[in-house]
Amino acid sequence: MKKLLLIIQREFIAKVRNKSFIIMTFLSPVIAIAMIALVVFLTKKNDDKIKEIVYVDSSGIFSEDDFKSTENLKYIDFTKLGLEATKKEVEEGKYYGVLNIPKMDSLELLAKSVEFFSKDTPGMSTMDNIESNVNQKLRSIKMQQLGIDEDKIALSRIKSNIKMFNFSGEESSKLINGLKIGVGAIAGYLLMMFVIIYGTSVMRSVIEEKTSRIIEVIISSVKPFQLMMGKIIGNASAGLVQFMVWGILLLLLNVVASQFFGMDMSDLNSTNIPSEQAEAIKQVAADNGKVQLIFQEISKLPLVKLFFLFIFYFLGGYMLYSSLFAAVGAAVDSETDTQQFMMPIMLPLMLAVYVGAFTVIDDPHGPVSVIFSHIPLTSPIVMLMRVPFGVAWWEILVSMLILIFTFLAIVWIAAKIYRVGILMYGKKATYKDLWKWIRYTN
Structure with missing residues (x-):
């Protein structure tokens, strides 16, 4: 255990001390907000x-x-x-x-x-x-x-505004449903992106140590399984620190936005304000009111539940896929050789995104959505997309347990590939070789 902790500490410190990691941790939210603002600006300029x-x-x-x-x-x-x-x-x-x-x-x-x-x-x-x-x-x-009276047809048109409730009496709306779709989609896409980024980071780290022959020195003191788990957990810890920083920055941004959009507009009818300026200010107030309504609707979403589930599914999905990425890194001698093994790993992630985009949004409680939210290779993304629409705790618990047990099985398989492949040089591994390594008993 002590050796595992030392490896985790080494990987974590190496990651967080990296200049690019520090810069992107603080710069990523700014870049994301700037890109959204740029898209809005360009759209407005185009219009x-x-x-x-x-x-x-x-x-x-x-x-x-x-x-x-x-x-x-x-x-x-x-x-x-x-x-x-x-x-x-x-x-x-x-x-x-x-x-x-x-x-x-x-x-x-x-x-x-x-x-x-x-x-x-x-x-x-x-x-x-x-x-x-x-x-x-x-x-x-x-x-x-x-001979049809158009005026009568126009008068006969009635636009309904159906109020939506669940059986517990909670009111819903088209706006809140749209926000649920948006929040779920963003959470799912972010998780996929982070799993790929941190998973490939583990793979590159393994390849780098293997090609430099440092790995031969390291495994003389620790078991290959401990080394693999140390790399995975160390990178995951760095990712969580990055999430915490982003969460604090977004919280501060939310406070600033609430203060800005919550301005008191009660004095807009003051006679001291010229009529043209008053109309312009009223328009701004109306726009701010719409934004404030959106913030109010967002606050009704299960954000705390979604946050903790995002952390769990990030860790579960990341560790599941990172085990596979680590095994691939151990099986090859260079990053160019990873292409033949990357596609089977990436396909479930891509499938999860497409299922979320075309199925969950249309019917979040349908059979396809439910099944894919329990399949461990797709559940981290699909379940996160379903959570804003309300998912029973027993469903979430079942999905979590399946993900945990699958992770343990994948780690066991990946460790077998890792311990053999980490010392293999000069030969381009095939799927047949991987199957042989999995079957090795010693």
């Missing part, structure tokens, strides 16, 4: 560009009122100029595109004959807006032809 679409209506059906402009789209009537002249204007770069509405004998033919010309391929939102305007006008005319 700020107003696209001017000119239309030529040869059918005589449409008017300026039928084309509803938005913040990013503006429609201009060029019917009098004609199609060819209008296309030349657009080709010179003065406008975004040309919408051509030809004259047809029937609405059905007209709907299939409308054309749009542009220099660049238009985005889906742009085409959706154009088609929506055209379809709405054609639908209105068709309803008049059929």
Whole structure:
């Protein structure tokens, strides 16, 4: 045990003293926030560009009122100029595109004959807006032809807002469901990323010590199993320290955000504030109110439960996969030789992400979601994605126990590969060789 602790201490200190580890520990949250802010900024800048679409209506059906402009789209009537002249204007770069509405004998033919010309391929939102305007006008005319009162149909439309409760009386909403999806997805993706990062770190450490022949000196004093476990636990400890630092930084960020978005806006109607500025401030207050609502909804999520489960599944998933990574590192002489063994290890992680993205989000309590949240190679990711939607404790406990027992079995198998492969040089290992090493009794 003393030797194991010394190995853990050595691996931990070597990891946390690494300059890149220290820099990324404090810089990663800043980079993540900066990237999110950059994406939001670029999206906003992209939306700020107003696209001017000119239309030529040869059918005589449409008017300026039928084309509803938005913040990013503006429609201009060029019917009098004609199609060819209008296309030349657009080709010179003065406008975004040309919408051509030809004259047809029937609405059905007209709907299939409308054309749009542009220099660049238009985005889906742009085409959706154009088609929506055209379809709405054609639908209105068709309803008049059929003698249907459009006003009565408009009056008959009622939009429901169904309140959602579970049997314990807890209220839910579309917003909270969206947040559950987001929180679960982020937790699952983060866990996959960390398992890969720290698992491959163990593998590189094994390969480095093997190629430098330091491993021959080390195993003269300790057992290969102790060395492998020391590397795994040491790297896991460094990862937990990194999580703690990130948690503290995010907590401080949450406090700052709460203080900022919780500002008192009761004095916005003061007569000392000019009307234009007051309107702008009210808009900011409305946006802040929405953000504050999101923070309130996030606080309703089982964040403490999710945090502790994230730690457990990170450790369980990391130690499970790190055992495999360590075995691969021991079986090869260089990192380039690991490619043939990496794919079978990575496939369950990729499968877990896809199951979470396409199955858990759609039906978190369905049979596929439940099964994959108990399979040990996928449960760390899939179960974390399910937790925000509410999972019974007995299900979580079963998943935990299966993960623990599977980890012990994988460690036993990986240790057999590790103890033989760590001293093998000059030969490229195959799956057949790995099977032989597992079967060795001495």
